[in-house]
Amino acid sequence: MRKDLLQTGLFHAIRAFLRVVDSGSFTAAAEQMDLTTAQVSRLVSDLEKRLDVKLLQRSTRHRILTDAGAEYAERCREIVALMDEAEAKASGTASSPSGRLRVQCMTSFGHHYVAPELADFCASYPEVIVNYSTSQYFPDLLARGVDVSFYLAESLTDSGLVARRLGTTFAVVCASPEYLQRFGEP
Template sequence: MDKLESMRTFVEVVNHSGFAAAGRHLGLSRSVVNKLVAQLEQDLDVQLLQRTTRRVSPTDMGRAYYERCVDILAEVKAAELSVTQMQMQPKGTLRINAPMSFGTMHLAEAIAQFMYQYPDIKVQMTLSDRFVDLIEEGFDVTLRIAAAVEEEALITHKIAPIRRVLCAAPNYLKAHGTPTRLEDLKQHHCLHYGHLATGSKWRLVGPDKTYTIPIKCRGYSNNGEVLRESAIAGVGIALLPTFIIGDALRSNELSIILPNYRPLELTARLCYATNRHLSTKIQLLTTFLQDWFKQPSWERGG
């Protein structure tokens, strides 16, 4: 018996909650599907499925085995893809959209190396801090930084975690004091990032609960690099992602304050439309960026 075929069949039975539906999906008869799963249970000496007249569902052992099968089948698919890619060099144009600061500070180098590795792929990269309509505007993929991407029309892949922290320059802290309590922020000059906060309030997650703190906004911008420079100059306290201030933290131009209070962590995700064919170019870019940002450079010592 082909163990991979049996595992694939078992996974589809769980996915479709039945043998007949799984068979239709796989192009197999119900009897063949039943035989493959039964043989798998016999080989493992464990019951994987609960069978009733109305539906089929995994046992506890079956659920654990299902999750491992999904991982194994994904690895097999990735291995097959890598062989195919070695046989056929990908070609064509890849149209990418990404946020301005992340694009210039980190994505640009990654895309340059991607183009070097795949010389027959042309890249058109547009940087913008607004959410674009992939299909209407002709992009193949977009990189979005958000807590979640809830558009059903998009498939997303996690690229990197995005951590935000409160920070200030040593000269500002020397002149105005270092906040030791969250309430102290109300008395300080703050630098406000337009896209990530509402009004003049910061929403921060502490050890016990979430707090909403009103702030005195000394500076306002929809660009994190602008606020970083104001913070380095000693103008006030900023709430910024470490991918923007990582170098300033390492050089001690900025210091993290109130480290136990942070906003909700964001994630950089690569997104593409569900109704668009998943091309080899997009698969390659996704794998490349996930590997490139596996250990984000901006978190070194930050």
């Protein structure tokens, strides 16, 4: 669905009404909304008809809020602010991330690579509460509610998880000559 198809209806009329109130004229509101003055006037008239109340007293020179219009505008500002906030959060464009982030990783990896970065992360995003834990065993991430995990593995056991390769690690088996003499070569 195209976004311009969403620019109709009650919410659109409320925004037009608030623009008229803020700018003091239908013409200025129309310019701000990229509409004609007649369209903005019609939106406000339709809103008044829906509510069965006069929101604005109109004259050729002035637009004055009625008592009902002033109260309605105040409530509508709250609604528009909440709607803008909800849209921003839903679209991922909220001003700053917030909420809880559950992070789990292998103990040694976390100690060397993850924990040192957490302080900077928390300072950059103070609205995010980080729950950090370590484990040597790969847990059931979904059952434990883990959002992000760091584990060394060749592949994922659960195809419902999403993996990103962060790097490659190498292992070398070493033994002293005394050990090999005592226990033999593996």
